[in-house]
Amino acid sequence: MARDTVFGGARKSWKRVSALMRKEFTQLLRDWRTLVMILVAPLLEMFLLAYAVSLTVDHIPTVIADLSLDTRSRDFVNALEISGFFDVDLYVADESEVIRAIDEGRARAGVVIPPDFSVHIERGDAQVLLLLDGSDAFTLQSGYGAALAIAQAQATELMMEKISRRGAFDIGQLPISTSTRILYNPDMDDMTFIIPALAAMLVQVVAVGMTAMSVVREREVGTIEQLLVTPVRPLELIVGKLTPNILIAAIDLACVILFGNLWFGVAFKGDLWLFVWLSLVFIISGLGLGLLVSTVTRTQKEAQQATAVLMLVAMMLSGFIYPRAPMPPLVRAVGNLIPLTYFNNIIRGIVTKGVGLTFIWHDTLVLIGYAILVMLLAALTFKKRLD
Amino acid sequence: MSDDIAICTQDLVKRFRTLRGMVTAVNGVTLQVRRGETYGLIGPDGAGKTTTTRVILGLLKRTAGESSVLGYDSMRNTYEIRERVGYIAQQFALPADLTVQENMRFFADIQDVSAEEQQRRIPELLEFAGLTHFTKRLAGRLSGGMKKKLALACSLVHEPQVVLLDEPTLGVDPVSRREFWNLLGNLRAEKGLTIFVCTPYMDEAERCSRVGLMYQGRLIAHDSPKMIKRLVPGRLLEFTPSNFVPARQIVTGMEGVLEVQTYGVMLHLFVDDVARRRQEIAGALAAQGITCVGMREIEPRMEEAFISLIRRQSDQSHGV
Ligand SMILES: Nc1ncnc2c1ncn2[C@@H]1O[C@H](COP(=O)(O)OP(=O)(O)OP(=O)(O)O)[C@@H](O)[C@H]1O
Ligand SMILES: [Mg+2]
Numbered sequence: 211m212a213r214d215t216v217f218g219g220a221r222k223s224w225k226r227v228s229a230l231m232r233k234e235f236t237q238l239l240r241d242w243r244t245l246v247m248i249l250v251a252p253l254l255e256m257f258l259l260a261y262a263v264s265l266t267v268d269h270i271p272t273v274i275a276d277l278s279l280d281t282r283s284r285d286f287v288n289a290l291e292i293s294g295f296f297d298v299d300l301y302v303a304d305e306s307e308v309i310r311a312i313d314e315g316r317a318r319a320g321v322v323i324p325p326d327f328s329v330h331i332e333r334g335d336a337q338v339l340l341l342l343d344g345s346d347a348f349t350l351q352s353g354y355g356a357a358l359a360i361a362q363a364q365a366t367e368l369m370m371e372k373i374s375r376r377g378a379f380d381i382g383q384l385p386i387s388t389s390t391r392i393l394y395n396p397d398m399d400d401m402t403f404i405i406p407a408l409a410a411m412l413v414q415v416v417a418v419g420m421t422a423m424s425v426v427r428e429r430e431v432g433t434i435e436q437l438l439v440t441p442v443r444p445l446e447l448i449v450g451k452l453t454p455n456i457l458i459a460a461i462d463l464a465c466v467i468l469f470g471n472l473w474f475g476v477a478f479k480g481d482l483w484l485f486v487w488l489s490l491v492f493i494i495s496g497l498g499l500g501l502l503v504s505t506v507t508r509t510q511k512e513a514q515q516a517t518a519v520l521m522l523v524a525m526m527l528s529g530f531i532y533p534r535a536p537m538p539p540l541v542r543a544v545g546n547l548i549p550l551t552y553f554n555n556i557i558r559g560i561v562t563k564g565v566g567l568t569f570i571w572h573d574t575l576v577l578i579g580y581a582i583l584v585m586l587l588a589a590l591t592f593k594k595r596l597d
Numbered sequence: 598m599s600d601d602i603a604i605c606t607q608d609l610v611k612r613f614r615t616l617r618g619m620v621t622a623v624n625g626v627t628l629q630v631r632r633g634e635t636y637g638l639i640g641p642d643g644a645g646k647t648t649t650t651r652v653i654l655g656l657l658k659r660t661a662g663e664s665s666v667l668g669y670d671s672m673r674n675t676y677e678i679r680e681r682v683g684y685i686a687q688q689f690a691l692p693a694d695l696t697v698q699e700n701m702r703f704f705a706d707i708q709d710v711s712a713e714e715q716q717r718r719i720p721e722l723l724e725f726a727g728l729t730h731f732t733k734r735l736a737g738r739l740s741g742g743m744k745k746k747l748a749l750a751c752s753l754v755h756e757p758q759v760v761l762l763d764e765p766t767l768g769v770d771p772v773s774r775r776e777f778w779n780l781l782g783n784l785r786a787e788k789g790l791t792i793f794v795c796t797p798y799m800d801e802a803e804r805c806s807r808v809g810l811m812y813q814g815r816l817i818a819h820d821s822p823k824m825i826k827r828l829v830p831g832r833l834l835e836f837t838p839s840n841f842v843p844a845r846q847i848v849t850g851m852e853g854v855l856e857v858q859t860y861g862v863m864l865h866l867f868v869d870d871v872a873r874r875r876q877e878i879a880g881a882l883a884a885q886g887i888t889c890v891g892m893r894e895i896e897p898r899m900e901e902a903f904i905s906l907i908r909r910q911s912d913q914s915h916g917v
Contacts (some may be wrong), residue, residue, distance in 0.1 A: 229706030436690035442705045
């Protein structure tokens with residue numbers, strides 16, 4: 211008897227969910243303009259952003275003060291040039307002139323090699339001072355990363371100083387985490403790092419935006435009232451509404467990864483199925499976030515703006531552009547609220563480094579926890595009533 | 598509670614918290630709708646009709662009081678209610694980018710109507726609503742009247758025992774309005790459907806078996822239309838004065854004139870004694886050089902009764 215009602219309940223429940231899914235799919239396919247937008251926009255954005263982000267990082271005008279002028283110091287400067295990251299077009303006498311050159315905008319990076327460089331290298335305590343223009347985060351990050359890798363190759367310790375030009379804002383501490391970047395990116399090829407993270411970010415925007423918009427639209431035009439007055443349960447409504455979105459976001463992710471592979475030559479190194487499952491978790495957490503956005507916004511316009519803000523925050527704080535390690539704790543905490551933060555490490559790990567779960571289990575656990583939590587929260591705030 | 602009651606509220610209160618403080622939209626409404634009757638909740642804009650309906654359906658949380666449908670409590674047994682009632686929201690609330698057929702199918706599935714039943718009922722309902730030739734048209738592209746008919750058809754697809762219709766003829770032309778009410782009449786006659794309908798139109802109220810007059814969140818009267826009209830004291834005299842404004846001023850203070858209402862270019866006077874006052878009024882106006890055209894006694898309609906009751910209510914609440 212009790213079993214009967216449970217079973218009957220499950221059957222009815224499934225019928226409602228599938229009716230909702232059919233409705234959502236029909237509406238989605240009917241609105242083909244939006245569908246095309248959702249599928250094509252990420253590709254376009256990837257194309258533009260990939261170049262915008264990567265074009266700023268190499269050929270940094272560099273000033274050198276070589277106080278040793280021996281073979282080892284010349285090797286070091288050579289290595290800087292060969293990397294393609296530094297264009298050495300100015301030699302000066304000492305550190306103060308280096309600073310002046312950067313201050314005056316004649317160079318964006320400076321390297322000071324102390325006297326007796328060869329001797330120190332033999333002894334294993336060689337140091338080089340790298341000065342970077344702190345007004346440009348891209349230069350700061352890639353310059354530091356590149357110099358660090360070169361220094362390591364040359365058995366040299368890198369000292370670091372940041373110069374803030376007049377009027378330039380202070381970026382904060384130095385990006386230590388870039389060292390790993392260079393380690394796993396021996397070709398200095400930024401695309402392999404940018405593309406996967408960019409793909410993740412674009413898909414997150416689609417997942418959050420699409421979900422928030424579809425729920426808010428339903429409320430704005432009033433159809434939610436006619437839906438709520440049926441026996442549909444809030445959870446069924448969520449599942450029915452989100453399933454098509456999962457599919458769209460997954461197709462989107464596949465498209466951008468494929469595009470990154472074909473156009474930018476970013477190879478997929480890791481385990482495909484691991485990636486599929488974790489992407490699913492990532493997408494679900496994005497949809498949950500979208501539901502939460504829909505509960506705090508009332509109009510489609512507001513939802514759109516909230517999504518845009520979220521995208522900006524994700525871009526800045528998830529470790530996509532700026533390394534997270536040097537961020538102040540509070541700012542980093544805000545970044546922790548975004549699923550992209552965890553997925554960035556996962557997607558870079560799987561796609562670029564080809565590592566398995568053993569290396570990314572921490573981010574994976576957090577992401578799964580996040581997905582569950584955000585869905586629970588969304589289900590709780592998603593009422594069976596209008597108020 | 599008796600089995601005979603379809604909808605019941607007891608001292609129902611609903612307050613909204615807004616930026617400007619609390620708004621009491623429903624203020625102690627007690628009403629009963631019997632099975633099989635057509636109950637009209639009538640009242641001007643902002644009276645609280647929609648809010649009352651939504652609370653009854655469990656779409657809004659009530660602040661105080663009780664409300665139930667078919668014996669199920671609006672808040673506690675919401676889903677039992679939702680399986681057994683049909684509802685048309687005030688504004689068009691069906692997915693506009695689904696076709697007529699898709700809409701019918703969607704609501705049938707949601708309400709767990711079996712495939713065989715759908716095969717039978719959907720064409721029947723579409724026929725009944727006059728939408729048979731529009732099955733492939735998007736709901737958003739239908740005319741105002743057809744939208745309402747589609748909404749009605751969708752709300753009936755699971756054969757509910759009760760339907761709640763919130764201003765179902767809003768924005769519908771007079772011919773379609775008449776058609777719509779004929780549909781409701783058929784439903785009531787054939788299926789014994791209980792109909793709860795909110796409307797600001799007095800002519801629609803006349804078609805109800807009982808009406809509740811709602812004003813500023815309160816139910817100021819509830820009875821059959823016939824009895825409501827009897828609540829108004831006196832008899833009704835109608836005429837068209839040649840000079841409207843002074844005529845109204847003159848008659849307002851006269852002895853035996855209980856109430857003055859304007860109706861277009863006509864004046865409607867409630868008087869205690871038609872034969873006597875008729876002469877006096879015509880005389881008083883003639884003395885000021887105002888002639889009266891077509892002076893006659895008419896049956897008070899819901900409209901006059903309604904205005905009169907509202908006026909009395911607001912006089913009371915302002916302490917006059
Ligand atoms: N969600 C809400 N938040 C705040 N106030 C509300 C809300 N819904 C309704 N109200 C207020 O409650 C009162 C009653 O509104 P309601 O919509 O129930 O009236 P109505 O009789 O249906 O009128 P109408 O003919 O305009 O539909 C109005 O003053 C309205 O402003
Ligand atoms: Mg209303």
